[in-house]
Amino acid sequence: MTANLRHLDYGPDACVPDVGAAGLQAILDSRDVTAWRPILRHVRDDPWGPVARRVEQVVEHLESYGTAAALRAWVARCRAGLPADARTLAEQRDAEGRSQRQVAAAMGISQAQVARLEAATNPTLRSLGRYLAALGMRPLALVALDEDGSPRTIRWPATAAARIRKR
Numbered sequence: 001m002t003a004n005l006r007h008l009d010y011g012p013d014a015c016v017p018d019v020g021a022a023g024l025q026a027i028l029d030s031r032d033v034t035a036w037r038p039i040l041r042h043v044r045d046d047p048w049g050p051v052a053r054r055v056e057q058v059v060e061h062l063e064s065y066g067t068a069a070a071l072r073a074w075v076a077r078c079r080a081g082l083p084a085d086a087r088t089l090a091e092q093r094d095a096e097g098r099s100q101r102q103v104a105a106a107m108g109i110s111q112a113q114v115a116r117l118e119a120a121t122n123p124t125l126r127s128l129g130r131y132l133a134a135l136g137m138r139p140l141a142l143v144a145l146d147e148d149g150s151p152r153t154i155r156w157p158a159t160a161a162a163r164i165r166k167r
Helices: 021-029 033-044 051-061 067-078 089-095 100-107 110-118 123-132 156-165
Strands: 002-003 008-011 141-145 151-155
Touching: 021 033, 021 051, 021 067, 033 051, 033 067, 051 067, 089 110, 100 110, 100 123, 110 123
Parallel strands: none
Antiparallel strands: 002 008, 141 151
16 A cells, blocks of 8 residues: 555555554545555455444544545445454454464464464465364354455355364
């Protein structure tokens, strides 16, 4: 993401979560839709995450009310298929009171591999299933987004769940 707006300067290596509220406001106020794309993708991928929440706060102060309405609608659309209590893998692990080392031991892999899995943007279904099994959970469905951002719920294959339990 590259933005050079007002008194703010974010270089090409800056990632969306690192851009503060003032940076987001400057980018979204600029009406440069190209600069919005990384932000919109981030909200689409994590509609309840910190960037989406920051965008919600920022739209309250945008100079363009049409822009604010469009951004509010985008956040709402992205959230339509995901409950507010949806968690990342790391958040679920923390809620279960487990460490990465404990999950790694249950999966038979290293702690570093668990850390990579939790940060992965495209993990395999097998890895996800093994991770959840290590937490004592069984996958039933996967929520996926179409290219247009519409959520879809896909049943987890019963045969895959059976293979995961056998390991």
